[in-house]
Amino acid sequence: MKLAFALAAATIFGTGAYLLLHRDLVRVVLGVVLISQAAVLTLIASGLTRGAAPIYPLTERDVSDPLSQGMALTAIVIGLAVTALLLVLVLRVVQAFESREIDDVAEDEAAHDALLEQLHAREHEDEEAAAR
Amino acid sequence: MTALTLALVIPWAGGTVLVLLDGRRRLVGWLAVLMLAANLGALVVLATQVLPEGTVEATTGNWPAGVGITLRADALGVLFALLSSLALLAATVHEVLDGVRERVFPGLVVMLAAGLTGVFLTGDVFDFYVFFELSMTAAYILATYGGTRRELGAALVFTTVNLLGTFIFLLSVAGLYHVTGTLDMAQAAARVADVDPNAAILIAVGFFAAFSVKLGLFPFHFWLPTVYTGARPAVAAILSGGLANIGAYGMLRFGGELLPDELALASTALIVIGCASILYGGLLAVSRRTSSEMLAYSAIGQVGYVLVAIGVGGQVGFAAAILYTVVNALNKILLFLTVDMRGAIVGAVFALGALSVAGVPPAAGFVGKLELFRAAIDSPAVLVLFVLGSALSFVYVFQIYQFDFWRGERTGALSSRSQQSLVAVVALVVLAMGLWPEPLLALSHDAAEVLARAAG
Numbered sequence: 001m002k003l004a005f006a007l008a009a010a011t012i013f014g015t016g017a018y019l020l021l022h023r024d025l026v027r028v029v030l031g032v033v034l035i036s037q038a039a040v041l042t043l044i045a046s047g048l049t050r051g052a053a054p055i056y057p058l059t060e061r062d063v064s065d066p067l068s069q070g071m072a073l074t075a076i077v078i079g080l081a082v083t084a085l086l087l088v089l090v091l092r093v094v095q096a097f098e099s100r101e102i103d104d105v106a107e108d109e110a111a112h113d114a115l116l117e118q119l120h121a122r123e124h125e126d127e128e129a130a131a132r
Numbered sequence: 133m134t135a136l137t138l139a140l141v142i143p144w145a146g147g148t149v150l151v152l153l154d155g156r157r158r159l160v161g162w163l164a165v166l167m168l169a170a171n172l173g174a175l176v177v178l179a180t181q182v183l184p185e186g187t188v189e190a191t192t193g194n195w196p197a198g199v200g201i202t203l204r205a206d207a208l209g210v211l212f213a214l215l216s217s218l219a220l221l222a223a224t225v226h227e228v229l230d231g232v233r234e235r236v237f238p239g240l241v242v243m244l245a246a247g248l249t250g251v252f253l254t255g256d257v258f259d260f261y262v263f264f265e266l267s268m269t270a271a272y273i274l275a276t277y278g279g280t281r282r283e284l285g286a287a288l289v290f291t292t293v294n295l296l297g298t299f300i301f302l303l304s305v306a307g308l309y310h311v312t313g314t315l316d317m318a319q320a321a322a323r324v325a326d327v328d329p330n331a332a333i334l335i336a337v338g339f340f341a342a343f344s345v346k347l348g349l350f351p352f353h354f355w356l357p358t359v360y361t362g363a364r365p366a367v368a369a370i371l372s373g374g375l376a377n378i379g380a381y382g383m384l385r386f387g388g389e390l391l392p393d394e395l396a397l398a399s400t401a402l403i404v405i406g407c408a409s410i411l412y413g414g415l416l417a418v419s420r421r422t423s424s425e426m427l428a429y430s431a432i433g434q435v436g437y438v439l440v441a442i443g444v445g446g447q448v449g450f451a452a453a454i455l456y457t458v459v460n461a462l463n464k465i466l467l468f469l470t471v472d473m474r475g476a477i478v479g480a481v482f483a484l485g486a487l488s489v490a491g492v493p494p495a496a497g498f499v500g501k502l503e504l505f506r507a508a509i510d511s512p513a514v515l516v517l518f519v520l521g522s523a524l525s526f527v528y529v530f531q532i533y534q535f536d537f538w539r540g541e542r543t544g545a546l547s548s549r550s551q552q553s554l555v556a557v558v559a560l561v562v563l564a565m566g567l568w569p570e571p572l573l574a575l576s577h578d579a580a581e582v583l584a585r586a587a588g
Contacts, residue, residue, distance in 0.1 A: 020296070025288070032295050039302040046310035067315065068306075071258050075302060078265050085272060086291055093288050096281045105285040109358065112282065120421045123541065 005045035013038035025090045025100045032086060036079035043072045135181060136190050136205050136253065139174035139213070143167055143246035151239030161228035164238030168221045171245050175217055179210045183578060189255065202316060204255030208454070208579035212381045213252040215458055219373035219465050220245050222558055226469050227366040229551045234277055241370065244270040251378055257305050257315045264301065264378065268294055271375050278364045286362025293355040297345035304338030307331065308390075321390050321586055329393075336394035339386045347379030347435045350409035360428035365471040368424065372431050373465035380438050380457040387442065388450055388583035395445060402443030407517045409436030414524030418531065423482075423542075424471050426532045427464065430489060433521060434460045437504055440514060444507045451580035452500075452507035455572065459500035462565070463488045466558045473547040473555065479537040481552075481559040486529035488562050491522050496565035499572070 016034030019027045047068025052059070054066035094100050097108065146167035153160045182188050182205050191200040205213075224241050232238060247267025254260050272294070275287035309315055311331050312323040324332060341352070348356035360368045387395040395402075413433025420426040438460070441453035466485040470478055484495055491501035501522060508514040536542040565572050 020292070028292060032292065032299075035296065035299050039299045039306070042303050042306040043309075046306040068309065071306075071309075074258070074262065078262070082265070082269060082272075082295060085269060086295070089272070089276065089284070089288055089291055092276070092279075093284050096284050102288075105288065108281055109285055109362075116422065120541075127539075 001048060002045060005041060005048070009038045009041040009045065012041065023101050023103055025093065025102060028102070029083065029086050029090055033079070033083050036075070036083070040072050040075045040079065043068055043075055135174050135178040136188055136203055139171055139178055139249050140203070140246065140253065142174060143171045143242045143249065146170075147239055147243035147246055149239075150242050151236060153235075153239070155232050155235045155238040158228070161224075161232050161238050164242050165221065165224055165228060167242050168217065168224055168245055171249065172214070172217045172221055175210065175214050175249070178205055179214060182207060182210050183575075198316075201259045202255040203253055204317070205253050206579075206582045207575070208381070208384065208582045209252040211454065211458070211575055211579050212377050213249050215461055216248040216252070216374040216377050217245060219377075219461060220248075220370060222465055222554070223366045223369040223373070223469065226369070226551060226554055227364075229548060229554065230366075234279065236273065237277055240270045240274050243267075244274065244370070244374070248374060248378070252381060255317050257308060257317060257320065259315075261298070261302055261305055265298055267375065267378070268298060271371060274367050274370060275359060275363055277367050282362045283364070286359045289355050290359040293345060297342045300338050300345075301342035304335050304342065307335040307338065311335070317385070317390060318586075324390060325393070332391060333394055333397070336387070336391045336398070339382065339391070340398070343379045343382040343386070344405075345379075346382070347376060347438070348432050349405060349435055349439060350412050350432065351405070353409070353412075353432045356432060357425065357428040360431060360468075361422075361424045365424070365468050368427075368471070369465045369468035372427075372468060373461045376431070376435070376464075377457060377461060379435070380453065383439070383442055384450060384453065384583060388445075389586040392586070395442070399443045399445060403440050403511075403514060406436040406439035406441075406443060407514065409433060409439065410517060410521040411436075411524075414521050414528065417528040418524060420528070420532075421535060423467070423532050423536060426528055427467050427471070430525065430528065431464060433525065434463075434489070437500075437518070437521070440518075441504055441507050444511075444514075447577070447580045447584040449507045450583050451573075451576045452503040454579050455503050455576040456500040458572065458576070459488065459496045459565070462558070462562050463497060466555065466562055469555050469558065472544060473551065474542055474544055475547045475549075475552045477552050477556055478547065479533075481555045482537065483533060484559045484563060486533055488566070489529050490526035492526070494563060494566045496562045496569070496572075498566055499569040503573075503576075 012034050016031045016038060019031030019034065022028060047065035049065045051062035051064040054063040097104050150160060150164055155161060187204055187206045190203045191197050192203065193200050220241055244267050247263050247270060250263030251260060251267060254263060272287065272291045275290045276283055308320060311327045312320045314320050344352040360372060410433050413429050413436060417426050417429035417433060420429060438453050438456050441449050441456060463485055470482050488495035488497035491497045504518060508518065
């Protein structure tokens with residue numbers, strides 16, 4: 001059972017990492033979602049025990065581990081919240097750049113840096129000319 | 133115990149209310165400042181209890197001990213909580229004086245304070261993750277503050293990379309729970325010695341990767357320059373002076389206390405990565421022309437020193453790492469806040485921050501560097517690198533000082549007098565710590581003792 005969980009988590013994580021490397025921002029979000037699911041699966045697998053439902057007062061001796069279930073639930077809720085946040089962020093980026101390719105975002109930044117560089121170079125030349 | 137609960141509840145409840153209000157109104161901004169000050173006050177009271185008497189503990193929700201989540205304040209946690217709270221307070225006052233531009237800013241900073249306080253004062257590994265994610269989520273939204281293309285692009289990179297980091301952290305938490313069967317930090321530290329070393333190393337590597345991303349160490353740094361230069365100065369100060377402390381704290385807490393054997397095993401690797409960070413950050417910072425870019429690369433270099441000190445280990449090494457984290461955070465707050473400012477005393481303030489980064493007396497950076505040299509005294513190669521790194525930092529900060537203040541390349545409106553006095557106050561703190569370092573030294577040694585005791 002542990003092996004099955006490990007394999008499933010590894011496959012999901014791998015798929016997520018592959019999607020994360022894509023240019024398309026929506027695929028990047030999907031990659032993050034998949035990686036969060038891999039983490040949830042690992043949390044469940046970390047406390048795999050067979051037993052009765054852990055409801056207080058305990059009637060049976062062997063109860064399944066409630067902690068890993070609690071952690072998994074918390075992680076799912078947090079995962080949902082950050083996914084929503086990430087989607088809104090992507091939406092705002094798409095509106096601002098009118099593109100959903102990460103390359104366009106990077107290009108914009110590179111253009112900004114080049115402009116700064118040019119500005120400084122021109123100032124420097126002016127100063128040198130003045131000195132001469 | 134009351135102070136411990138209050139330090140957490142004030143910003144948590146306050147932040148929830150403030151997020152609903154319009155933060156662009158002056159009153160709301162000052163309300164946020166008041167809440168951050170109250171948080172800082174509660175932490176100071178807590179520190180006066182923790183430092184003479186030792187750890188203060190509380191179990192949430194009146195559960196019996198061992199069932200409920202434990203909050204635990206020791207010297208290490210309180211010191212980091214104080215530092216982060218101070219960083220947020222300074223940055224918020226700076227932004228409120230300038231006029232807040234987005235309605236959620238004050239509320240989110242207060243929420244971030246709640247998250248950071250929780251991270252530093254919890255005694256439970258999963259609770260650490262929850263507070264970690266709470267502070268990160270607030271920071272993701274703060275990174276978009278300003279709302280132009282530049283900030284949005286930076287925020288997107290910041291969010292994606294750091295989400296990956298937190299999920300790797302979560303995977304390691306699951307692994308730690310699986311091998312020790314507990315989430316309580318003290319219990320886990322006691323049981324981890326009997327764990328299969330292979331499993332423990334794997335878990336330790338996961339924690340290391342997660343916190344390195346947060347710190348922006350050399351191979352994990354790629355997101356950092358975009359974000360620190362793209363974000364507004366107050367946000368950059370919050371990220372580098374407040375949020376990045378999680379990385380150093382996590383390394384110390386999870387490496388020094390929970391997995392001390394694995395930390396000792398990785399000692400050489402940590403020193404090598406730290407030295408690579410120092411060189412990379414220093415060399416790239418020298419080639420930059422604007423202060424925000426220089427500071428971003430300088431941040432990569434400066435955390436390298438912290439990592440080397442952690443790699444050296446032992447009480448001396450941990451104390452140096454803690455002290456340098458404090459000094460570095462103060463430098464970064466001071467310098468990032470002055471990035472867009474102009475005025476009569478801004479140049480002097482920048483020069484003081486620059487002296488502190490370079491490690492020249494009388495600024496606090498000198499004390500930090502001195503402790504680092506003391507920690508690394510046994511390895512000449514590291515000492516040479518430290519000297520080289522310090523020389524590089526001296527060059528890059530004063531190069532920018534020359535460009536900005538002697539040539540007058542810094543343009544823009546004159547900053548208001550109140551903003552100038554704020555950065556002057558922060559500068560005085562940096563100066564005071566350099567002139568009278570005794571309290572800070574004692575604090576960092578107390579904090580390192582917590583780790584040394586846990587490691588046995």
